[in-house]
Amino acid sequence: MPHPRVVLAPTDADVPQGSLEALRDRFEAVRAELDLSLEYPADALAEAQQVAASPPSLPERDETDLPFFTIDPPGSMDLDQAMHLERDGDGHRIRYAIADVPAFVVPGGALDRVTRERGQTVYCPDVRVPLHPEVLSEDAASLLPDVVRPAFVWDLRLDGEGVITAAEVHRAMVRSVERLDYDTVQAAVDAGTDDDRFLMLREIGRRRIAQEKARGGASLPMPEQQVRQREDGGFSLEFRPPVAAEEWNAQISLATGMAAATMMVDAGIGILRTMPAPTEDALARFRRAARGLGVEWPEGQSYGDLVRALDRTDPRHLALIHEATTLFRGAGYTAFDGPAPDEREHAAVAAPYAHVTAPLRRLVDRFALVVCEAVSRGDQVPDEIRAALPGVPELMAASDRLARSAERACADATEAALLHGREGETLRAVVVDHAEKGMDVQLVDVPVLARVTGERAALGSEVEVRLERADVAAGQVVLVRA
DSSP states (O other): OOOOOOOOSEEEEEOOOHHHHHHHHHHHHHHHOOOOOOSOOOHHHHHHHHHHSSSSSSSBBOOOTTOOOOOOOOTTTOOOOOEEEEETEEEEEEEEEEEOOGGTTTTTTTHHHHHHHHHOOOOOOOOEEEOOOOOIIITTTTTTTTTTEEEEEEEEETTTTEEEEEEEEEEEEEEEEEEHHHHHHHHHHHHTTTOOHHHHHHHHHHHHHHHHHHHHHHOOOOHHHHHHHHHSOOOEEEEOOOOOOHHHHHHHHHHHHHHHHHHHHHHTTTEEEBBOOOOHHHHHHHHHHHHHHHHOOOTTOOOHHHHHHHTTTHHHHHHHHHHGGSSOOEEEEEEEESSOOOHHHHHHHEEOOOOOOTTTTTHHHHHHHHHHHHHHHHHHOOOHHHGGGGGGGHHHHHHHHHHHHHHHHHHHHHHHHTTTOOOOOOOEEEEEEETEEEEEEEEESOOOEEEEEHHHOTTOOOOEEEEEEEEEETTTTEEEEO
């Protein structure tokens, strides 16, 4: 019997006007429950204002003649990365400028203390809880267009297949000449642009994706659920698939992270982003799930190639994507000073990898960048960085847990706000996962993922559920089998 085909949720849905006040109250309550303060400590804020006006450590090298450009979500002000691309024979040369946060943070100062406590920027739908004060993250340290900024400039050489043949990093003053967003770049490419920057970005991205496949890397096409604040002050819940330009851009960041990891491993000091390979038992369970859902998995095909080809609009594939999350667990940070750790790879990248491209928003990148720049220069890693490295993994683990909790709680509240007032309605859903006391479903008509208690149905099957309760203040949706 052919499997039924259903049309899954639209890309977004607006929260009804009558639920907005309760939703905003819930966002504030989530931050209070998690002790996420929007107020920056006075001593750290004063220090940030001082160093923004007079940075204590600016690079002497000047690369402001290179026309860097940035690609970020629309409206972003905390711009960590800017790029300059050029052809190099049948390959490419990438200059990737990363915000020089260490130029502003004095080791042992108040700003250093608070950023270690915070770990990363936490994004709530209505506000951000920033790692750094806005005077730095959205101004003095941000790679905004038409201003001169300090940066760590990664200089990467790629051959005609997209393989990195050389990599170094140095500090320099740079200038971005244009701020772009993913949709603008994608639209230009789709329209047949002759802007060689965009054409090179596509070439590099495609070549790096081919390299990822060849390494056995895996990219999980999980529908990304996002709560977005609209210009009118309302909120939308959406499943947002990335456009190709976003993936091409991500490949440049991944290439930089891989180059950084190799540099640190060779030097015997640094901090890696690691994730263990899936166990044989996990792969066996995933293969059984694929078989049960009728998804063909040819012998010899890697799990990475399989999940990369899954279709988020097919209920069976969607269920298998959710099952695949069990293969992508255990990510963490591994610091070392001496021989590199035995477990040094990130399984999804299928290579050693490090976070070095988002220092405005993530603490670990600040330390890793300083390590790499010292190694590239052939110098000793500063003592204060060496001393700090062992404690960074736990700081990041704690902030990761906090960020995930905030994101999930805000999404739960938005789901409740979206469904509030529809209690008693019967809704169509697709079963995407099994839980201990029920199952997880994705609603067909709205972008909501929720738990249904009681009797399970087959993965990938369409079921009808009844909305019993949508409590915005508790961030809770209660569904039962219809």
